[in-house]
Amino acid sequence: MAITEDSExxxxxxxxxxxxxxxxDTKYGTLCRTISQxxxxxxxxxxxxxxDTYMRAWNTIPPQKPDSLGAFxxxxxxxxxxxxxxxxxxxxxxxxxxxxxxxxxxxxxRDNSAENALNSAVADxxxxxxxxxxxxxxxxxxxxxxMGEPLNLIAERYGVSANKLGVMMHRLRKKFRQKLIKDGVCxxxxxxx
Amino acid sequence: MTDKxxxxxxxxxxxxxxxxxxxxxxxxxxDLAENIRAANKRRRIRLYSTFAAAAAVVVIAxxxxxxxxESIGKSETAKENIAFGENSRGNMGAGxxxxxxxxxxxxxxxxEDAPMNIAPPxxxxxxxxxxxxxxxxxDGEEQPAEEKAAELPSSAAESSSSKDxxxxxxxxxxxxxxxxxxxxxxVPYEETPPDDIDLPDLSSVDDSSESGGAEDSAPEVDAETxxxxxxxVFALAEEVSNNHRxxxxxxxxxxxxxxxxxxxxxAIVTVERDGVYRAALRVGALPDTLEELAExxxxxxxxxxxxxxxxxxxxxxxxxxxxxxxxxxxDGDKLTLTDxxxxxxxxxCLCRLGTDRETYADGIRLTVFEDGSVxxxxxxxSGSYTHEE
Numbered sequence: 001m002a003i004t005e006d007s008e009x010x011x012x013x014x015x016x017x018x019x020x021x022x023x024x025d026t027k028y029g030t031l032c033r034t035i036s037q038x039x040x041x042x043x044x045x046x047x048x049x050x051x052d053t054y055m056r057a058w059n060t061i062p063p064q065k066p067d068s069l070g071a072f073x074x075x076x077x078x079x080x081x082x083x084x085x086x087x088x089x090x091x092x093x094x095x096x097x098x099x100x101x102x103x104x105x106x107x108x109x110r111d112n113s114a115e116n117a118l119n120s121a122v123a124d125x126x127x128x129x130x131x132x133x134x135x136x137x138x139x140x141x142x143x144x145x146x147m148g149e150p151l152n153l154i155a156e157r158y159g160v161s162a163n164k165l166g167v168m169m170h171r172l173r174k175k176f177r178q179k180l181i182k183d184g185v186c187x188x189x190x191x192x193x
Numbered sequence: 194m195t196d197k198x199x200x201x202x203x204x205x206x207x208x209x210x211x212x213x214x215x216x217x218x219x220x221x222x223x224d225l226a227e228n229i230r231a232a233n234k235r236r237r238i239r240l241y242s243t244f245a246a247a248a249a250v251v252v253i254a255x256x257x258x259x260x261x262x263e264s265i266g267k268s269e270t271a272k273e274n275i276a277f278g279e280n281s282r283g284n285m286g287a288g289x290x291x292x293x294x295x296x297x298x299x300x301x302x303x304x305e306d307a308p309m310n311i312a313p314p315x316x317x318x319x320x321x322x323x324x325x326x327x328x329x330x331x332d333g334e335e336q337p338a339e340e341k342a343a344e345l346p347s348s349a350a351e352s353s354s355s356k357d358x359x360x361x362x363x364x365x366x367x368x369x370x371x372x373x374x375x376x377x378x379x380v381p382y383e384e385t386p387p388d389d390i391d392l393p394d395l396s397s398v399d400d401s402s403e404s405g406g407a408e409d410s411a412p413e414v415d416a417e418t419x420x421x422x423x424x425x426v427f428a429l430a431e432e433v434s435n436n437h438r439x440x441x442x443x444x445x446x447x448x449x450x451x452x453x454x455x456x457x458x459x460a461i462v463t464v465e466r467d468g469v470y471r472a473a474l475r476v477g478a479l480p481d482t483l484e485e486l487a488e489x490x491x492x493x494x495x496x497x498x499x500x501x502x503x504x505x506x507x508x509x510x511x512x513x514x515x516x517x518x519x520x521x522x523x524d525g526d527k528l529t530l531t532d533x534x535x536x537x538x539x540x541x542c543l544c545r546l547g548t549d550r551e552t553y554a555d556g557i558r559l560t561v562f563e564d565g566s567v568x569x570x571x572x573x574x575s576g577s578y579t580h581e582e
Contacts, residue, residue, distance in 0.1 A: 031221065070221055071214030078210040082203075122204075123211035130216050136229050142220040146209045159230035 006069040013061040020061075021054050028070055032077045038148035039081040040088070049084050053077040074146070125183040129176055140165060141172050419448070419464055419473055427462055427473035435470045438463045 009027065012020035032053055036046035053076045066072035130138050140158065143149045144165075151169070155162040180186050219225060417429040439452030448466040450473075464473045 066214070068214040068218050071212075071217035074217055075210045079207070082207050082210075120211075122208045126205075126208055126211065127213050127216075130212060135219065135225075136232075138216060139220050139225065139229065142209075142212065142216055145206060146212060146217065146220060148206075157226055157230070159233040 006066075009069060010061060010065060013058065014065075021058065024054060024057065024069070024073070025050075028073050031070065032073055035074060035077050035147060036081040036084075039078070040084050045084055045088070046081070049077060049081045052080050056080070078146075121183065122180070122185055125180055125185055126176075128183075129179045132179075133172070137168065137172060140168060144169055419445075419450070425475065427464070427475055429464060429471045429473045432469055432471050435463075435465070438465070438470060 004027065009020055009023045012023060029050065032050045033046055036049040036053075037043060040046050040049060053073060056076050057073060064072075130141070133141065136158075140154055140160075143154045143157070144151070151162045151165045154160075155165050177186075419427045419429065442450040442452055442462065444450070448464055451463040451465065462473050462475075464471050
């Protein structure tokens with residue numbers, strides 16, 4: 001019988017029971033594969049990323065004890081998948097539906113020397129921005145830019161038109177950019193501080 | 194590193210990995226998704242209902258406030274001559290191809306000779322092109338009732354299409370014969386006046402064609418009125434279907450006052466007398482211009498939209514559909530833009546809203562102005578508002 005509670009799965013990790021991986025895959029496998037697939041655009045690479053995610057989770061729990069296993073795994077699989085994407089040539093990607101380009105308007109391009117400028121300040125700004133949004137808009141925004149979900153799927157899930165979502169995303173990105181400027185993460189002209 | 198990776202959008206996208214876990218949980222929550230879905234559905238239904246009611250109110254108010262004053266005269270007989278046709282009683286308007294600009298038909302019109310049609314628009318093409326902001330856009334050159342009657346049955350569509358530049362012939366779903374007013378028994382309303390109504394007590398009803406029970410300070414009234422004790426006067430308008438009857442407001446001697454749909458009872462009410470329902474407009478509360486009228490009726494939020502400010506702004510059809518209508522109506526997919534053209538200071542669009550069961554407006558013409566205001570006119574009210582989820 002499948003375990004449904006995060007706490008029970010985490011308990012399996014703590015007891016070093018290998019069923020932890022199985023139960024994790026049962027509950028969060030689809031989520032992880034979806035996130036990874038949307039980033040790497042290759043099912044084999046995605047499967048590899050998901051396996052690496054489970055491995056990393058196995059190695060980090062304990063000592064870590066996440067409050068939300070879904071968010072914990074999501075963060076790992078995103079990072080691994082984005083690293084995988086970075087390793088692969090962008091030219092080989094078949095799908096271009098990852099919404100990097102959309103977000104670039106919030107924080108214009110910069111040179112390599114500032115690569116490490118993406119620090120906790122950005123994450124803080126992001127979390128503050130998310131917290132300031134109405135719940136409904138926040139959920140849409142997260143589905144789009146955390147999950148990388150296409151607008152039509154978000155629209156279908158929440159019963160709203162894709163057109164409206166498109167307009168809303170445009171406005172939210174503008175607001176997000178203003179937030180980043182206000183927080184000093186980037187300047188009005190586009191450069192990172 | 195590729196250009197795409199160097200793009201900061203990539204890094205921001207990566208930064209979402211650091212999003213707070215509660216936001217991630219929220220995003221994955223299926224129950225929350227179901228709640229949002231249900232809320233969106235309710236919101237959509239409410240907007241459609243309100244929009245349809247607003248369109249009906251505008252049609253009534255424009256018809257009442259514009260035409261009788263300038264072209265019909267002040268006598269009761271004259272007023273009766275320009276009332277809605279018998280068949281529009283239950284339907285709040287006219288049928289296919291009728292234009293919201295011209296709402297009047299001779300009383301002689303019957304179910305046989307012109308079931309739902311009304312007089313063709315008297316607005317000229319030039320007037321439409323200029324899209325004036327005030328009632329001028331609805332107020333064409335006057336025409337004798339006999340002439341209107343002569344033009345009625347078959348030429349209405351052609352006349353309407355040619356005069357305002359739109360082709361209405363594609364709209365075939367709303368037929369006059371298909372109209373079936375909602376039975377009053379289906380509408381659950383309160384049967385006793387609620388305690389929290391602010392309206393003052395009714396003191397008198399004046400059926401004369403003069404200013405009725407209004408005091409000297411009350412505005413001059415040309416039609417039948419219902420006067421309230423505090424000089425609040427409602428001018429009785431045309432008959433309406435009782436499915437536009439809202440909540441019970443007050444009971445008087447031989448008549449009952451209800452709100453009109455979901456509208457502000459300070460501006461428009463429904464009066465029932467001898468089983469006949471008539472719309473009644475608050476005298477003095479309904480200004481001459483449509484914009485002020487919309488404000489008076491608290492419709493401004495439905496007439497305003499963002500994103501089109503700026504003196505040089507001109508929207509393409511696609512932009513209009515995506516950026517204006519989706520905001521205006523929450524679900525732009527349901528609204529079909531059938532035509533649009535520049536009109537004076539803005540753009541005039543002819544639209545169909547929803548399906549037959551979602552609105553009783555055959556079509557809606559919106560004129561969007563550079564200041565962000567949108568004027569709409571209901572076209573060819575089909576009458577049978579029988580929403581089903």
